[in-house]
Amino acid sequence: MEKFVPRVKLADVARLAGVSASTVSxxxxxxxVVAVTTRQAVMNAVEATGYRLNHAARNxxxxxxxxxxxxxxxxxxPFFSKILAGMGRxxxxxxxxxxxxxxxxxxxxxxxxRRFFDPSRxxxxxxxxxxxxxxxxxxxxxxxxxxxxxxxxxxxDLPCVRLDNEAGSRLAVEHLLSLGHRHIxxxxxxxxxxxxxxxxxxxxxxxxxxxxxxxxGDFTLQSGLAAARSWIDMPRADRPSAIHAFSDxxxxxxxxxxxxxxxxxxxxxxxxxxxxxxLASFLTPALTTxxxxxxxxxxxxxxxxxxxxxxxxxxxxxxxxxxxxIRGSTxxxxxxxxxxRRGAKADR
Numbered sequence: 348m349e350k351f352v353p354r355v356k357l358a359d360v361a362r363l364a365g366v367s368a369s370t371v372s373x374x375x376x377x378x379x380v381v382a383v384t385t386r387q388a389v390m391n392a393v394e395a396t397g398y399r400l401n402h403a404a405r406n407x408x409x410x411x412x413x414x415x416x417x418x419x420x421x422x423x424x425p426f427f428s429k430i431l432a433g434m435g436r437x438x439x440x441x442x443x444x445x446x447x448x449x450x451x452x453x454x455x456x457x458x459x460x461r462r463f464f465d466p467s468r469x470x471x472x473x474x475x476x477x478x479x480x481x482x483x484x485x486x487x488x489x490x491x492x493x494x495x496x497x498x499x500x501x502x503x504d505l506p507c508v509r510l511d512n513e514a515g516s517r518l519a520v521e522h523l524l525s526l527g528h529r530h531i532x533x534x535x536x537x538x539x540x541x542x543x544x545x546x547x548x549x550x551x552x553x554x555x556x557x558x559x560x561x562x563x564g565d566f567t568l569q570s571g572l573a574a575a576r577s578w579i580d581m582p583r584a585d586r587p588s589a590i591h592a593f594s595d596x597x598x599x600x601x602x603x604x605x606x607x608x609x610x611x612x613x614x615x616x617x618x619x620x621x622x623x624x625x626l627a628s629f630l631t632p633a634l635t636t637x638x639x640x641x642x643x644x645x646x647x648x649x650x651x652x653x654x655x656x657x658x659x660x661x662x663x664x665x666x667x668x669x670x671x672x673i674r675g676s677t678x679x680x681x682x683x684x685x686x687x688r689r690g691a692k693a694d695r
Contacts, residue, residue: 355396355397355398357372359396360389360392360393360396360398361392363392363396364385364389364391365388366385366388366389370385370389371392374386374389375389375393412468412469412470413442413443413444413470414443414444414445414446414468414469414470415438415443415446415469415471415472415473415649415656416447416448416468416471416472416473417431417434417446417447417448417472417473417475417496418448418460418472418473419431419448419449419451419475419476420449420450420451420475420476421451421566421567422451423451424567424594424596425596425624425626426594426595426596426622426639427475429641429642430475430496430497430641430642430644430645430648431445431447431645432642432645433641433642433643433645433646433649434473434496434645435645435649436646437645437646437649437653438649438653441649441653443470446469448463450463450476450478460476460479460480461488464483464488464490466490466491469491470491470492470656471491471492471493471494471655471656472490472492472494472652473493473495473648473652474495474498474500475496475497477495477498477499477500477501477541477542478540479500479503481500481501481502484503484505492652492656493505493652493655494506494507494648494652494661495507495509496508496509496644496645496647496648497509497510497542497644498540498541500541506651506661506662506664506665507663507664507665508644508647508651508665508667509664509665509667510639510644510666510667510668510669511666511668511669512542512545512546512549512669513545513546513549514549514668514669515546515637515669516545516546516547516549516591516593516621516637517550517552517553518669518671519550519591519619519637519671520549520550520553520554520591521553522619522635522677523589523591523677524553524554524555524557526617526677526678526679526680527679527680528557528588528589528617529557529558529588529680530558530559530560530586530587530588530589531554531557531558531559531587531588531589531591532559532560532574532586532587532590532591533547533550533559533560533562533590533593534562534571534574534590534591534592534593534594534597535547535561535563535564535593536565536566536593536594537564542593543593546593546621547561547593558587560585562574562577562578564592564593566593566594566596567596568596568597568600570597571594571597571599571600571601571604572600572601572604574590574597574601575600575603575604575605575608576604578590578601578605579604579608579610586616587616588680589617589618589619589677589680590616590617590618591619591621592618592620592621593621594620594621595621595623595626595627595634596622597620598618598619598621598636598676599620599626599627599634601618602618602630602634602676603630612632612675612676613632613675613676613678614678614681617677617678617680618634618676618677619634619635619636619637619676619677620634620635620636620637621636621639622636622638623636623637623638627672628672628674630676631675632674632676633674633675633676634674634676635671635673635674635675635676635677636672636674637669637670637671638672639667639669640667644667647665651665
């Protein structure tokens with residue numbers, strides 16, 4: 348027969364630590380307001396007694412769920428994995444669970460996002476999907492605290508952690524120009540997407556007098572493949588000698604497809620991606636791309652939402668600095684090498 352072990356109570360911890368029960372409660376919920384010596388005495392007593400805090404009961408008293416929801420536009424995109432990892436680690440250290448919802452199915456016009464915004468499900472929301480209509484985020488709707496990460500919602504006054512996307516695309520285009528490319532293809536994102544618009548505007552500004560050709564994309568492998576097929580089908584004289592894809596997934600698909608068709612990278616076409624996903628450095632040749640500090644984006648967004656949940660004021664916008672990772676997929680424009688003649692495979 349098992350021996351009955353009585354449950355350790357808060358009063359037991361207080362008695363051993365030589366403090367009141369209310370002091371123990373403060374140490375466990377808001378340790379920063381308690382003197383270090385008192386805090387240590389309480390934590391020693393907690394360890395000695397084996398006391399376990401009932402998080403469910405505490406959250407019920409505070410009318411909190413102990414969870415934060417991250418809304419992601421495409422969980423199949425490996426770009427988001429490290430962002431979520433950084434986010435989850437930071438939240439776990441604060442005692443919060445991270446719940447993830449994929450918003451990819453359907454468009455903003457076809458559905459409402461409000462089903463994700465139920466305060467009974469989460470204490471805070473981190474938006475990584477900029478398609479949410481601003482009118483669904485109105486303050487009078489009584490929604491949980493929200494912050495944006497990566498993407499943002501135009502017209503909504505929400506704190507945001509994101510890369511300086513304009514600076515990233517400027518780096519990409521200026522790199523290609525420095526190699527002598529004067530006709531650059533851009534593989535964009537979905538029309539109206541905030542990342543697409545920011546990167547397109549910056550690319551156009553950086554290009555100056557260089558010629559630009561836009562291939563419509565949606566950040567997926569499939570749209571990178573479609574752009575590559577369009578490039579291959581172009582007359583030789585109309586093909587851009589370089590490509591700046593607004594996501595690494597599109598850049599990877601473009602690179603693989605043109606190689607399978609017999610073209611050489613970078614001899615026949617140089618390629619620059621955006622994001623620096625893990626796969627980028629394992630391609631042959633490795634992909635030149637714009638690096639995003641993904642774990643930092645996740646950590647910073649988690650810290651913002653925790654502050655917002657606590658009622659603190661938060662920084663409106665945090666813009667992180669991009670880096671250009673130069674690898675083997677970019678090279679000197681072929682007309683600089685061959686005296687005006689494109690690479691041998693480019694006359695297909």
